[in-house]
Amino acid sequence: MKDLKNLNRVLLKLSGEALAGEKKTGFDEATVRKVALQVKEIVDQGTQVAIVIGGGNFWRGRTSENMDRVRADQIGMLATVMNCIYVSDMFRQVGLNTRIYTPFVCGAFTHLFSRDDAVSMLEQGTVTFFAGGTGHPYFSTDTATALMAIEIEADAILLAKAIDGVYDSDPKINPDAVKYDEISLDEVLEKKLGVIDLSATLLCLENKMPLVIFGLEEENSIINTMSGAFNGTFVTV
Numbered sequence: 001m002k003d004l005k006n007l008n009r010v011l012l013k014l015s016g017e018a019l020a021g022e023k024k025t026g027f028d029e030a031t032v033r034k035v036a037l038q039v040k041e042i043v044d045q046g047t048q049v050a051i052v053i054g055g056g057n058f059w060r061g062r063t064s065e066n067m068d069r070v071r072a073d074q075i076g077m078l079a080t081v082m083n084c085i086y087v088s089d090m091f092r093q094v095g096l097n098t099r100i101y102t103p104f105v106c107g108a109f110t111h112l113f114s115r116d117d118a119v120s121m122l123e124q125g126t127v128t129f130f131a132g133g134t135g136h137p138y139f140s141t142d143t144a145t146a147l148m149a150i151e152i153e154a155d156a157i158l159l160a161k162a163i164d165g166v167y168d169s170d171p172k173i174n175p176d177a178v179k180y181d182e183i184s185l186d187e188v189l190e191k192k193l194g195v196i197d198l199s200a201t202l203l204c205l206e207n208k209m210p211l212v213i214f215g216l217e218e219e220n221s222i223i224n225t226m227s228g229a230f231n232g233t234f235v236t237v
Contacts, residue, residue, distance in 0.1 A: 007226070009048040009122060011149040011157050012039070013141070016057035016083055018162045018216040025057055031216075032087055035160075036094045038222040039127060043096060047226065048122040050152055051129045052145045053087060055079030073137035080141060081106060084131035097126040103135030115151055122152065142200035150207045157204070157211045158225060159196070164215030165233035166195050182234040185211075195235060204237065211235035 014035065021028025043049055058079035059072075081102060088098040099121050101113040110131060111117070118128050133144040149157045163171065164179070168191070171177040185205045188195050195201070195213065204211065214225050214232030224230040 007047060007155040009050070009152065009154050010226075011050045011052065011145060011152070011154040012222070013145045013157060013159045014051060014053045014087070015161045015216060016054040016079070018160060019053070019083065019087070020057035027057070027086055029090075032090045033094070035087070035216070035222065036090045036096070038220060039091065040094050040096050041223055042226050043125060043127060048125070049127050050118070050122060050148065050154065051084070051087070051127060052141055052148060053080055053083040053129070053131070054141045055083060058082065070137040073133075073139075077132045077135070080133060081110065081131040084129040085109060088127075088129050091127055097124075098129060099126050100129040100131055102130075102132035104132060106132070119152055128152075139199065140197050142196040143203065146196070146200040146203040146207075146209065149209055150203060154209070157209060158222070159211055159213040160216035160222065161213060162216065164218065164231060165213050166193060166235065168193070180233050182236060184236045188235060208237040210237050 017024065019028065019032055019035070020026055021031045039049055055076045059076050084100050088100055091098050100110040101118055102110040103113050105112060113130070121128050130144065130148045133139060133141055134147060145157060166180045166183055166188070167177040168180070169177045185201060189201060195211070203209070212225055212232060212234055214221050214230050218224070218231070221230065225232065
């Protein structure tokens with residue numbers, strides 16, 4: 001698990017909030033460009049990369065108590081589509097080929113998801129974006145990430161977050177929170193650490209899908225993670 005250099009295919013989950021940088025909303029172009037250049041480096045080395053992006057830099061519908069949950073989740077799905085369109089374009093600017101898939105028809109902006117087509121694109125070195133979540137309310141982008149990783153038979157999920165790993169408590173609240181270098185999914189469930197949501201955790205556990213969690217803001221964090229030289233957390237199965 002720790003030897004990430006030999007991974008053939010990964011699914012990279014990017015936090016929408018992390019892409020917003022210090023602004024906390026929208027996009028920070030410098031941050032997104034750094035991500036693009038790092039992904040290009042690992043793709044050039046032969047790793048197949050799929051990407052899911054959260055929508056938290058535009059919309060966090062779960063915090064709204066005054067709106068129908070289904071409508072709120074639909075707005076969240078569209079936020080992830082906007083994110084993928086923007087990030088995909090930045091990837092193209094640095095020389096990568098990209099394709100965006102959604103689980104619903106989205107005009108000419110995206111392609112309707114097909115596992116066979118997505119895998120074919122990955123094998124050709126195209127970075128594939130999975131936008132729109134699962135296409136259904138009540139499921140987060142965590143669940144979509146786990147589902148897509150399993151469906152395309154990724155070797156691991158890389159979680160690039162605004163926080164640099166898994167802690168025993170919230171480090172934003174508790175300055176004495178302890179970070180785990182390695183922890184199992186069973187322990188994550190037992191300790192209720194909330195690394196990813198429950199449905200995503202159970203999917204990863206059942207299908208033996210490991211996770212690697214690290215801070216996106218760290219210099220060359222994606223490249224370092226793929227080389228095994230990083231300060232995040234391995235979540236084993």
